[in-house]
Amino acid sequence: MIEKLRIMWSIPELRRKILLTLGLLAIYRIGFHIPLPMIAASDGAEPSGGAADFFEKVSIFAASDLRNATIFGLGIMPYISASIIFQLLGSVWKPLEELKKEGEAGRKKLNEYTRYLTVIICLVQSYLYLSLMLVGGDRIDPDFLVNGSLGIGWQVVAVLVMTCGTVFLMWLGEQIDEYGIGNGISLLIMAGILAQMPIALYELIGNMEYNLVGLGSGTIGVETLIILVVLFVSVVFGVVFITLGQRRIPTQSAKFTRGRRVYGGTKQFLPLRINQAGVMPIIFASSLLMIPGVMLGFLAARFEGGTSEMMLRASTTLSDGTSYFYNMLYILLIFFFCYFWTAITFNPKEMSDQLKESGTFIPGYRPGKRTTDHLERVMVRITYVGAAFLAIVAIVPTIVYASLGVPYSIAGFYGGTGLLIAVSVAFDLIQKIDSHLVMRNYRGMLES
DSSP: HHHHHHHHHHHHHHHHHHOOOOOOOHHHHHHGOOBBBBBBBOOOOOOOOOHHHHHHHHHHHHSTTTSOTTTTTTTTTTHHHHHHHHHHHHHHOHHHHHHTTTTTTHHHHHHHHHHHHHHHHHHHHHHHIIIIIITTSBBBOOOOOTTTTTOHHHHHHHHHHHHHOOOOOOOOHHEEEESSSEEEEEHHHHHHHHHHHHHHHHHHHHEEEEEEEOOOOOOOOOHHHHHHHHHHHHHHHHHHHHHHHHEEEEEEEOOETTTTTEOOEEEEEEEEETTTTTTTHHHHHHHHHHHHHHHHHHHTTTTHHHHHHHHHHHHHHOOOOOSSSHHHHHHHHHHHHHHHHHHHHOHHHHHHHHHHTTTOOOTSSSHHHHHHHHHHHHHHHHHHHHHHHHHHHHHHHHHHHHHHOOOOOHHGSHHHHHHHHHHHHHHHHHHHHHHHHHHHHOOOTOOO
């Protein structure tokens, strides 16, 4: 591996791409330490209560940091949200579906619409964040307060600064795509996830006792650390195994003759990913569970009597990640969104038509409807396996948090969205590096 790293670094073009990517990622991380101009210089406080839990969980997979009011506080999530919206609309709205089929011109037009929607989402999210967390709060510098609250003009400035921060991150991602290496947006998200690891490790070491204290005592001892290390390796192994897992359907191309030569007749495989939906079901399920609990908590403060108590009880039930009800609902939502997202992104009829047009068929199944039905049956079966895997990975942090007594900032790295994104992006990055090495007749990073 050291020799492969040396070879990778010795290629001038690849070295320039890697250095440029690292430099742009460094700029991205610096922005998370630049507060908004109206935040008090001595302010080190973060939101507390239900909002703090909400922002902490969101920041794990959103590459954002809403716990601190910075210029990059919204992260890249508004752009991801806009992309998801257009991907969903492209499956149900005819004009967008036709635009996706127009090739490069259609892709550029969709990217343009996605940028416009990103700006709109940023404006809405930054305004809501300021309204809920900052306006009239103790974190504002007194020089910016008007009658005890942040002035309208400075609210507009804060909204525009946070919006411009996200647009700048979107531009950084595009520069990495064009001049760097790897997928820019994905690398920004992974950098935001991995940047929390040193803080989590520091918190783990700071609260650790270097002797045997027994499991379930509420103190992190040597035996807890050993279990965490073994569990982390096991979970990463499982995530890698399922992420790369495929169901290969055998296919055979038809033979045809040109002159005296016979072409075709070769046997190949049609790979179907076990985890076809990727990380999206966990993002949808966790967001759907977090938002009602937080909203009910805010509404409970504005009512009195039995209504307030009922809302507060419902908010606690929906926010308690260790409860049986919460986890069962979480698993059911993951299964639902797995099948929902797979149905949107995987079109067996279109794939069957492509096989038919290329003169390829699946042995034992006639081209057309029978091939379509077979592909759909196979995808339903493997989606069940992928959904079960995602459900297990999603609740591992909760199990670690509840049974071993470690902070959620540490338990969050043992599964869930953050780990899936980090593994997927790391494999994509290695494949991009391998393409440069193989092109120059070197072995790839993953080749023995």
